[in-house]
Amino acid sequence: MSEGLRMVEPVIRSERVIQLLADLIGFQSVNPGGTEGDAAAYVAKVMRKAGCEVELQEIEPGRPNVIARLKGAGGGRTIILNTHMDVVPAGEGWSSDPFTLLRKGERVYGRGVMDAKGPLAAMMAAVEAIAASGAHLPGDIVLAAVVDEEAASLGARNLPDNLHGDLAVIGEATAGNLAVAHRGSIRPVLAAEGVSAHSSTPHLGVNAVSLMVRTLMALEDFAEQELTKRLHPLTGQSTLSVTVINGGIKESMIPDRCEALIDRRLIPGEAEEDALQEIRQIIAGLPALGGRVRIDRLVPTTGVASETRPDHPMVELAAAAIERVYGRRPELTGLTANCDMTHFVKRGIPSVIYGPGDFSVAHTIGEWVTVSELENASRVYASIAMEVAGS
Ligand SMILES: [Zn+2]
Structure with missing residues (x-):
């Protein structure tokens, strides 16, 4: 990226990430049992307002993927920011309403604050900030918010055939590190x-x-x-x-x-x-x-395992962005769980996983993430997007 672009590096405010997250938590997009329709309409509205072209791709009745594209000037590379809008059921034993964001000091609580509405809010704030920064990037920035990751990954499996990218970043918790591999599963009866x-x-x-x-x-x-x-x-x-x-x-x-x-x-x-x-x-x-x-x-499951070569130049680009934000080199790790990365790798798109929080908190009662991690994540997503789409 040129120095000229660096000067308009977007300003990310944690308050904006929290506001988006609070709205997203209020939509009970529980899988199984609910639908992602209301959350999708909200993501589409916010991204349209930011200046994106938005496509709603109906996967099942009331369950659309949102594909929001911040168009570049042309001739540049494309970055895909992906995560999911569905959450696992709240379960019993919460000390506050799991579908109302609760902020207590440095932490926010609610079903999905980390998996995966936290990364989704951080990605949305990053795209908004880049659009508002006035940076005229040659490449496109695509936010692909999908349905059904917590069950059969119908959303990521069925993204449009013409969706291409030079790097996909999958928003799942990696505790400030960068994951380049994940396990998969099959469930025979x-x-x-x-x-x-x-x-x-x-x-x-x-x-x-x-x-x-x-x-x-x-x-x-x-x-x-x-x-x-x-x-x-x-x-x-x-x-x-x-x-x-x-x-x-x-x-x-x-x-x-x-x-x-x-x-x-x-x-x-x-x-x-x-x-x-x-x-x-x-x-x-x-x-x-x-x-x-x-x-x-x-x-049905999310899918099989996948990996990206640790020495792939896009892995280095993503690691460098994390290092800039955190001031330390991220470890290259792998997720023991499934995630949607496999469906991007299948398309030949180099993919990495990065997101706020620690994966061990996912799917727990009292799911939480820190405000500073959400802000870090948003800055990392923005930084990676600028680097990829900026040249
Ligand atoms: Zn997830």
Whole structure:
């Protein structure tokens, strides 16, 4: 970026970030159970007022992605700022209303203050400030606020085909560091088909719960012996856990059906189909099951794992922006959880994850983030956007 552009570096005010965040928290875009429609209309209105061209992309009825573009003069690079508008349910035990932003000293509380309405407010304030700064950048700045990240990522999966960018920054908490990799997941539901019988004569039936127990023990052995060896330097290892099980009808009946949900966490480099094939092979290798256990269906997830090479020039650009704001070099890290980065990487867009707060606070009762982190985040987003779109 030229010195001329640097002189109009945008002014970010934490009060503006907090105001946007307070409005966003008030929309109960809970997933599952609500819709992102009202939050999306608000984001669209604010971004239009800032001078963006805004497209509402209806993904499901009442659930639009917002794609707001601050057009450059032409010939420059495009930055995509992405995060999501849905939040997980509030849960019980809040000491204040989770859908009213509460400020107590340096902290703000509410469902989504960190995951991910905090990053969304910080991104919106950054775009507003750049638009107001009078910087005439050659490139475009795109804010892509999507729906459904907390369930099946319908929003990020289905962004318009013509959405291109030279860098995508995904707004999820990284505690002041820069993540360049994240894990993914698949969730197969296994079904065991038995034969019901009176439990006083169990030999006349086939016990579906017993079939499932054998299957799960074999899968856990595989996780222990094999998956623990699959290590990624930034995201940790592959895992497999049974998280839901259903079986049995009545105390005196041999159950004829049992289902178990497997949460299989993938590391970058592991393909969905390979992971499913491994599970099929383990099941096929257990003759005692008599062919009665199979993968019945897949529960949708955010997607598979992805990564960007740590030595990619865009990673250095983002790290330098964080260093300017925080006055220290960020660590390059990876998220153990899923996120929407995978859908940008799939499009060939180099992507990084950066956002305010510490990921361990996400999805908790009493979710909080500090005001200074929100301001830092907004300044980092603005700085990255100026660097990318400024040349
Ligand atoms: Zn999130």
